[in-house]
Amino acid sequence: xxxxxxxxxxxxxxxxxxxxxxxxxxxxxxxxxxxxxxxxxxxxxxxxxxxxxxxxxxxxxxxxxxxxxxxxxxxxxxxxxxxxxxxxxxxxxxxxxxxxxxxxxxxxxxxxxxxxxxxxxxxxxxxxxxxxxxxxxxxxxxxxxxxxxxxxxxxxx
Numbered sequence: 658x659x660x661x662x663x664x665x666x667x668x669x670x671x672x673x674x675x676x677x678x679x680x681x682x683x684x685x686x687x688x689x690x691x692x693x694x695x696x697x698x699x700x701x702x703x704x705x706x707x708x709x710x711x712x713x714x715x716x717x718x719x720x721x722x723x724x725x726x727x728x729x730x731x732x733x734x735x736x737x738x739x740x741x742x743x744x745x746x747x748x749x750x751x752x753x754x755x756x757x758x759x760x761x762x763x764x765x766x767x768x769x770x771x772x773x774x775x776x777x778x779x780x781x782x783x784x785x786x787x788x789x790x791x792x793x794x795x796x797x798x799x800x801x802x803x804x805x806x807x808x809x810x811x812x813x814x
Contacts, residue, residue: 689758690784694761695754697789698780702749709736718786723794746770749778750759752810759784766799766810776800777809 693714701710711719715730726736741747746769753764763784767774776796783791799809 676796689787690761691754691756693784694763695783695788697750698749698763701737705741707741708734714789719789719790722792744769
């Protein structure tokens with residue numbers, strides 16, 4: 658077969674560049690998801706505009722897994738509009754961001770004011786087409802004293 662070397666060359670090229678191109682596309686999507694979640698968090702919780710954040714970054718059929726909160730972007734916005742009005746100094750400090758495929762995980766310290774030790778929060782977001790479609794969280798109060806001498810946030814970043 659005269660064209661066998663050309664055929665093999667094309668196969669090698671395809672199997673070399675297509676996976677690399679796919680990986681770059683996936684990396685871009687993961688970075689876009691991280692940016693969207695960070696921008697959402699800042700707009701909702703630090704700039705105190707949860708309605709704007711919900712409209713811009715959440716799918717209307719958003720699924721909430723916190724057993725104390727309702728499903729839906731509108732429910733999120735309504736709840737946090739009231740909460741942030743009652744807690745005007747509330748802020749969140751993000752310590753870590755981890756992302757893989759369609760998931761973004763935040764490790765954060767949410768505080769009602771500067772004197773409050775706050776809560777250690779792990780938020781897990783699932784995104785589709787750049788919008789937050791699902792949320793899980795684990796929340797723990799930050800204690801006054803740590804028996805091991807470590808904080809809940811510092812460490813090898």
